[in-house]
Amino acid sequence: MNNKSIGNGPMSTSGLWLEDRQLSFRSKIPIPALQEGEALIKLRLAGICSTDLEMVKGYYPFQGVPGHEFVGEVVQSAGDESWVGKRVVGEINLSCGECAECKAGRTTHCLKRSVLGILGKNGVFADFFSLPVENLHPVPESVLDTQAVFTEPLAAALEIQQQITIQPSDRVLIVGAGRLGQLIARSLSLTGCELFVLVRREKQVHLLEGVRVQPIWQADLRAKSFDIVVEATGSPAGFEIARQAVHPRGTIVMKSTYAGTLDLNISALVVDEIRLVGSRCGPFKPALRLLEAGLVDPSPLIERVYSLEEGLQAFEFAASPGVFKVLLQPGD
Secondary structure, three states: OOOOOEOOOOOEEEEEEEEOOEEEEEEEEEOOOEOOOEEEEEEEEEEEOHHHHHHHHOOOOOOEOOOOEEEEEEEEEOOOHHHOOOEEEEOOEEOOOOOHHHHOOOHHHOOOOEEEOOEEEOOOOEOEEEEEHHHEEEOOOOOOHHHHOOHHHHHHHHHHHHHOOOOOOOEEEEEOOOHHHHHHHHHHHHHOOEEEEEEOOHHHHHHOOOOOOEEEEHHHOOOOOEEEEEEOOOOOHHHHHHHHHEEEEEEEEEOOOOOOOOOOOHHHHHHOOOEEEEOOOOOHHHHHHHHHHOOOOOHHHEEEEEEHHHHHHHHHHHOOOOOOEEEEEOOO
């Protein structure tokens, strides 16, 4: 890569800063000079997700600006000026293109990767941030900012269908009806499978109205009665529920990320021949197509919008039980 930098852009930005598990607001955070192939992006909206909340707990030993769910506008580009002025969303993994994983097409598992707002790359909870142009996707005109900001988590939900085949005859359970679970429910409902979502609050049931799913309470779960179980609670307890619900030779898809470890009864998994599938980032283009076609509308999941300056308050609110999507926007 050509390391020539360019100027004429802002030298610093204001935003949230995470260091030693302490979150703070800083008025002056240096913006790295753009390298060839990079774009400077002005934030329009950003979303706080469960991973961001876990980062504060020490999920990764990260220092810098957190955040990876966003919609923004390109204000400067090093190498391709056609991006300037475009509304964009962006993939969060920055790969080297040269290691064995990249050459095998597994760029999200690049051995030298950095991850936006998670690993070695300042994230989007700031007025300005940068990403390689190759990571960007233009947002269709008909897709509102309040929908586009969900592109990254919706893509993560769609990754499940990239990894396993889900047929209309399958009986599927989603454990967790929170921020990510709701998006998974909306995407999997399009497969025609017999879909259940484990709920804990009436509010979760209300948000599932109009989605082709069946809310189910834990007291009504029958053991070993599902072909596929998606664990999306963001807590270790969710795995045990998933384990009890899946039948022998069934599949558990694990979407949760959290600080700490998980105790597993490996022998029971072996005896029942359970398939475990870790699932992380997903395809952006299909996510944008679903948003553009109106097949998925995540905007009802928005709970509250805060300014970046109110970021600490926003994180505190987002961590409250039962809260759905909390968004951040630049100040005036």
